[in-house]
Amino acid sequence: MALEEAHWPEELFADLDRTSPLPMYSQVASRLESAIRSGVIPAGGRIESEMAIAERLQISRPTIRRAIQDLVDKGLLVRQRGIGTQVVQGQVERSVELTSLFEDLSQAGISATTTLLDHEVLEADEDVAARLSLPAGDPVLHIRRRRMADGVPVAVLDNHLPGEFADLLPASLEGAGLYQLLRSRGVGIRIAQQRIGARACTPDEASLLEMEPGAPVLTMERLTYDHTGRAIELGRHAYHPDRYSFSTTLVAR
Amino acid sequence: MALEEAHWPEELFADLDRTSPLPMYSQVASRLESAIRSGVIPAGGRIESEMAIAERLQISRPTIRRAIQDLVDKGLLVRQRGIGTQVVQGQVERSVELTSLFEDLSQAGISATTTLLDHEVLEADEDVAARLSLPAGDPVLHIRRRRMADGVPVAVLDNHLPGEFADLLPASLEGAGLYQLLRSRGVGIRIAQQRIGARACTPDEASLLEMEPGAPVLTMERLTYDHTGRAIELGRHAYHPDRYSFSTTLVAR
DNA sequence: GCAGGTTAATTGTCTCAACATTATGCCCAC
DNA sequence: GTGGGCATAATGTTGAGACAATTAACCTGC
Known part of the structure; x- marks a missing residue:
């Protein structure tokens, strides 16, 4: 041999x-x-x-x-x-799995904290409604948060969820990750479609992430489905690129 | 039911x-x-x-x-x-698979062209050697290319390959995708570990991608393994973020 | 009308088995 | 020494079956 x-x-x-x-x-x-x-x-x-x-x-x-x-x-x-x-030769990193940033950081032993910037129930505009497979005008919960890791800002997270989650409390959203909260009410998180890109940060993001205005941010738009195949979350995230990147492993089929 | x-x-x-x-x-x-x-x-x-x-x-x-x-x-x-x-509800995008950018673009019906900027055989420095699981000082092929799609610059691609691929010809590298060339010599491309991030472009990248100096680029560092588990390519890519993003689907295990 | 038990439908796990295909190594003849 | 054939080792595919676990629907008793 x-x-x-x-x-x-x-x-x-x-x-x-x-x-x-x-x-x-x-x-x-x-x-x-x-x-x-x-x-x-x-x-x-x-x-x-x-x-x-x-x-x-x-x-x-x-x-x-x-x-x-x-x-x-x-x-x-x-x-x-x-x-x-x-x-395989060399050391293989663990890929990003279907978890929230909060879970990623906690699992890496990093103290994650969240500031809730926005929490409102809106009527879904056409774009959000289409993404979530809802009729336009249906109520959705819109939340916006800043995530810190070990005291340093890492990401600005903007999420829309269907109206049935409108009762997620601000205090809950600051104390635990979004996916933890969803799981605790019986939602099985199964699939996430992500699109990862980059752009210049907005002035608001610059302030929140302690960056120069116009500096690059890493972006991720995600649509998440539960165990019944329903869309349960539309997320648009902006990450400080010095503090976060995505690791994935692709395997040929 | x-x-x-x-x-x-x-x-x-x-x-x-x-x-x-x-x-x-x-x-x-x-x-x-x-x-x-x-x-x-x-x-x-x-x-x-x-x-x-x-x-x-x-x-x-x-x-x-x-x-x-x-x-x-x-x-x-x-x-x-x-x-x-x-x-699943809604339309599911096809995820990025283990292909080269050339193959991605060709499959999307986009005319991809390549300009070879650098083609040299070097002695691997310690970082490259470690990544490719080679002894430092071993010969490696270093290539740098600009990829255009339908006449518009999309990416700057910087790759190191083990010395056995030193005979890849410049003309071949401009005429076909890297993975096509590797497959045609019997290499089975099986696994790629990727790290996706963002940063400001360098002056050289700005020029090549027709961007403002310091504008954001989307980056991807990739280590690819063949069917025997050997590392065969270390790639460091910079993409114009208006023209490229990564789509992935995560499935809960 | 409601709660609890039962039943049915469906996926999840595991076992056993057979055969196909690929890759390599060995052996033998020239 | 070399090439071809054969055997072996290992993964890949398919079939059959049994049982477990989960979920929902239905039925019955109160």
Whole structure:
């Protein structure tokens, strides 16, 4: 075998739990990811074959394949028919997932705080209505916030939500991330379509983000759908580009 | 059933071909996607159950599930245990896939042309070497290009590739996209890690992109891996933000 | 009219199995 | 020494099946 054979430590899969509510494929994927990120399974190396892992764990091959596929989707592994599965060279960053900025920052151990600048119920104009798949004139909640990270302004967030969310309280919006609040009322956040661009900041944004007027901001327009396929949020965000960027991993289909 | 029952035209799956080299799950996914994008399967509507589609097509349920999963991954469908599978409301854009800008533009029917500004073989500095997982000092090909779309400058592209690609000819690089050239020599492009940001353009970029000095550019740094997991390209791109943005779809895991 | 239990529909997970395709390495004949 | 054929290893595709979990609708008793 041209590449280094895997010698995996006994404890790599020691705590797999068939009685866990967490599916087995997810547990296996998680263990493999940890081993890759920690270097236990070296970058550039080949991992054991699907059959070998299935035999080692006494788990079916389709379940192992499902675990490996998750890591392929994350850009950590590549597979080749007839050869095997390899770990990508170098260190792979974690991609942006479907979370709010608040969650991103909290997960990165950064203290995130929010100032609510605007909170009003409006009649949706035609553009907002079209984006949210609502009739024009329907009520929507419009909020505008500034997000700080460790005391430094990072983003200005402008969001429209359908009228059913009009009862989101200002205090709630300052104390938690928007997606947390939505989840806590039973909304399953499933899909977000994003368009990422750049432009010069407005005078208002310059002031809020402590930038020179006309300086570049990174922008992101996002339309989010829930578990029933309904549009639940239209967001237009402006980020200070020295303090925020988007990481993504693309995997060829 | 609360939502509209599917009444699918006979011809939706008329030309599925069991003898095709294209896998059946891919054919089914493709037909469903076309039907969704054309409105034959309406936005917001529910699709037939997995079992119903499997019976209709005399194809196994795992194969149908694989097809549906592809559309879920594209952000077109959402599934709910106990309820069924729904089409997302509104029109879903196609996400950026793992292609070069040249391919993006060509696929959008835009005439893309390239001017090669720099083409040199260098010894990799420590940063480039680290990113490409090469020893410092190893030869790398450095190219810099300006990409025009329909006669208008869109991007300045700065790329480093490992020394084995040093024989890529200037004429080739102007006549075709980088990824086309790589594929034509057997490189399977599989994964790209991207970091998207913004900054002020440099004087040189201002000139090349016909912008005011200091105006915002959209930036993208990309590290691309091939089918063996090796790093094959480090790209640093600057885009005119009025002429280019990134669309992505995030799907909750 | 409402609440609780039951049933049905549907997706989610896992198992087992077979065959296809690709890639590589080995062996043998020339 | 080289080329072609064959075998092996590994992933890719498809099928069949069983059971679990979730959700909604329906029915019954109060």
